[in-house]
Amino acid sequence: MVRATIHYVTNPPGPGEPMLTYVTEDEARSTMCVEPGVDVEISDVRGTNPTLRREGFQLVDHTSAVPDLEALEGDADLDRVYGREMRSLLRDVTGAEAVYLLGGPKRRYGESATAKLEHLSNAKPARYVHGDVTETSALQQATGLASMVPRLHLREYDRWVLYNMWRPITPPPHDHPLAVCDARTIAPRHRVPVLAITEIRGFGHFEFETNGHVADPHHRWCWFRDMTPDEVLVFTTFDSDPTRPHQVAHTAFTDPGCPPGTPTRASVELRALALWT
Amino acid sequence: MNGSVTGTNEPATPPRPSTTGPARRVAVVGASSGLGRSIALGLSARGDHVALLARRRDRLDRAVDQASGHAIAIECDVTDEVHCAAAIAAAATELGGLDALVYSSGVIAIEPLATTSAATWTRLFATNVVGAATATRAALPHLRATHGRAIYLSSVSAQSGVWPLLGAYTATKAALDKMIDTWRDEHPELGFTRLIVGDSAGGPGESATQLGADASVDLLLTGLDTWQRRGLRSHGLVDPDDLVSAVAYVLGSTASIPVIAVTPPPAPMHGAPSGG
Numbered sequence: 001m002v003r004a005t006i007h008y009v010t011n012p013p014g015p016g017e018p019m020l021t022y023v024t025e026d027e028a029r030s031t032m033c034v035e036p037g038v039d040v041e042i043s044d045v046r047g048t049n050p051t052l053r054r055e056g057f058q059l060v061d062h063t064s065a066v067p068d069l070e071a072l073e074g075d076a077d078l079d080r081v082y083g084r085e086m087r088s089l090l091r092d093v094t095g096a097e098a099v100y101l102l103g104g105p106k107r108r109y110g111e112s113a114t115a116k117l118e119h120l121s122n123a124k125p126a127r128y129v130h131g132d133v134t135e136t137s138a139l140q141q142a143t144g145l146a147s148m149v150p151r152l153h154l155r156e157y158d159r160w161v162l163y164n165m166w167r168p169i170t171p172p173p174h175d176h177p178l179a180v181c182d183a184r185t186i187a188p189r190h191r192v193p194v195l196a197i198t199e200i201r202g203f204g205h206f207e208f209e210t211n212g213h214v215a216d217p218h219h220r221w222c223w224f225r226d227m228t229p230d231e232v233l234v235f236t237t238f239d240s241d242p243t244r245p246h247q248v249a250h251t252a253f254t255d256p257g258c259p260p261g262t263p264t265r266a267s268v269e270l271r272a273l274a275l276w277t
Numbered sequence: 278m279n280g281s282v283t284g285t286n287e288p289a290t291p292p293r294p295s296t297t298g299p300a301r302r303v304a305v306v307g308a309s310s311g312l313g314r315s316i317a318l319g320l321s322a323r324g325d326h327v328a329l330l331a332r333r334r335d336r337l338d339r340a341v342d343q344a345s346g347h348a349i350a351i352e353c354d355v356t357d358e359v360h361c362a363a364a365i366a367a368a369a370t371e372l373g374g375l376d377a378l379v380y381s382s383g384v385i386a387i388e389p390l391a392t393t394s395a396a397t398w399t400r401l402f403a404t405n406v407v408g409a410a411t412a413t414r415a416a417l418p419h420l421r422a423t424h425g426r427a428i429y430l431s432s433v434s435a436q437s438g439v440w441p442l443l444g445a446y447t448a449t450k451a452a453l454d455k456m457i458d459t460w461r462d463e464h465p466e467l468g469f470t471r472l473i474v475g476d477s478a479g480g481p482g483e484s485a486t487q488l489g490a491d492a493s494v495d496l497l498l499t500g501l502d503t504w505q506r507r508g509l510r511s512h513g514l515v516d517p518d519d520l521v522s523a524v525a526y527v528l529g530s531t532a533s534i535p536v537i538a539v540t541p542p543p544a545p546m547h548g549a550p551s552g553g
Binding site: 073076102103104106121122140141144147148149150198200201202203204206208271 | 384386389390391392397400441442492493494495496497498499501502510514516517
């Protein structure tokens with residue numbers, strides 16, 4: 001267990017007020033306020049085997065054939081190799097009938113990695129408790145993807161789920177590990193839609209809805225201490241089946257126990273749509 | 278390096294007779310996934326003898342396993358001139374000649390021009406344009422021997438409108454189109470055809486184009502949203518079976534067809550009579 005500060009939405013809008021914003025490349029322009037932070041206990045659940053079915057997240061051993069994971073999102077051939085691996089992993093772990101990737105791998109770095117971040121968009125870890133999508137943006141993403149796949153009609157499936165597959169690409173210890181919230185402890189009424197606005201360099205802006213949260217002492221926060229690049233944390237970001245874990249809120253946090261001078265954490269994530277009839 | 282060959286000479290199910298005469302010998306380049314795979318399997322099912330050429334051996338073998346007619350797999354890297362020429366030669370040898378070349382290899386990048394690197398430009402041109410030139414050059418003597426046909430998959434995005442975030446890709450397809458027209462002019466004894474493909478993401482299952490891996494989720498969704506808002510996207514996707522029919526039509530025609538297009542069906546009209 002570790003005690004650390006995490007950040008919830010502290011200014012949820014009242015009825016009729018505009019949706020809060022989170023500007024990924026210039027957080028000072030965000031209307032969302034997440035101060036002051038909240039000290040919480042984050043349990044190391046390594047060894048307790050959380051599952052996608054129960055908590056909404058699961059740790060999976062996987063060694064990638066990609067020799068240098070930092071080369072992802074920059075080498076199209078490696079991205080494809082990694083994509084095929086993760087598609088196969090998700091099929092195996094979930095038993096889904098079909099899995100489609102939602103874009104390629106995305107690298108993220110702690111804020112101190114300025115030289116790395118300079119060449120990437122939306123690549124800092126999000127420092128607020130969030131779910132990757134709202135109901136609206138989940139449907140937008142799933143239908144957008146389905147519109148690119150021949151003969152794929154979501155209505156022909158009984159269940160569709162969006163997943164995030166997250167892997168550190170630097171060895172432990174990590175200064176900014178990922179904390180995940182047991183989906184069973186999340187009350188829908190504590191979700192606050194937040195419009196993330198991210199810069200597409202050289203083009204414009206891209207907006208998508210995420211779920212922020214207000215603080216809730218019932219949230220059970222978990223992490224896997226010392227994750228290695230040979231481990232993938234798979235978690236649900238939207239499940240159309242109301243009897244299943246709906247969404248795992250998550251946030252990067254600063255581990256107060258990480259030795260000073262440790263190189264900042266880097267990670268790679270990939271999102272996918274899984275389907276069942 | 279020589280292209281290596283495997284194949285099924287005993288089809289899983291009897292092939293349907295060709296609708297346009299005797300079996301044609303066709304090399305499909307870029308046949309391990311996407312539209313190339315759909316075309317290769319479709320021609321094979323129609324009774325043509327098909328060589329499937331692509332880089333990825335495992336996927337080629339799986340495609341050949343699914344072919345209902347005569348099909349062989351030959352590894353081919355179109356960005357390696359020597360390897361590509363050897364693979365085309367191997368296809369001609371294995372099939373006993375070559376009546377047609379179908380070039381469907383293509384890579385895409387979804388990215389603003391402001392961040393598109395020289396490496397990305399080079400990668401796209403290497404496969405989409407130079408690879409097509411290399412494969413054609415290698416196939417030329419075989420096609421001349423049969424008065425054969427060459428068909429290239431081009432894109433509607435190079436024909437109409439401006440597609441932001443696809444600048445490098447559409448430039449390669451426009452270059453490909455110009456190159457095909459020149460081949461056609463320099464070799465009137467052969468048939469060179471541009472097959473313009475509308476909105477498409479390949480065929481079902483393994484034939485689906487691996488588009489997901491080619492952009493970050495942000496760029497992919499930005500692209501989809503932008504193209505939709507600008508009215509560039511069609512109501513649906515090209516049916517891969519229609520594409521097979523178009524290729525078969527060109528191959529079976531005595532006329533040399535410069536351009537043929539396959540686009541998705543139009544959106545249904547509001548208020549259209551529902552019958553009676």
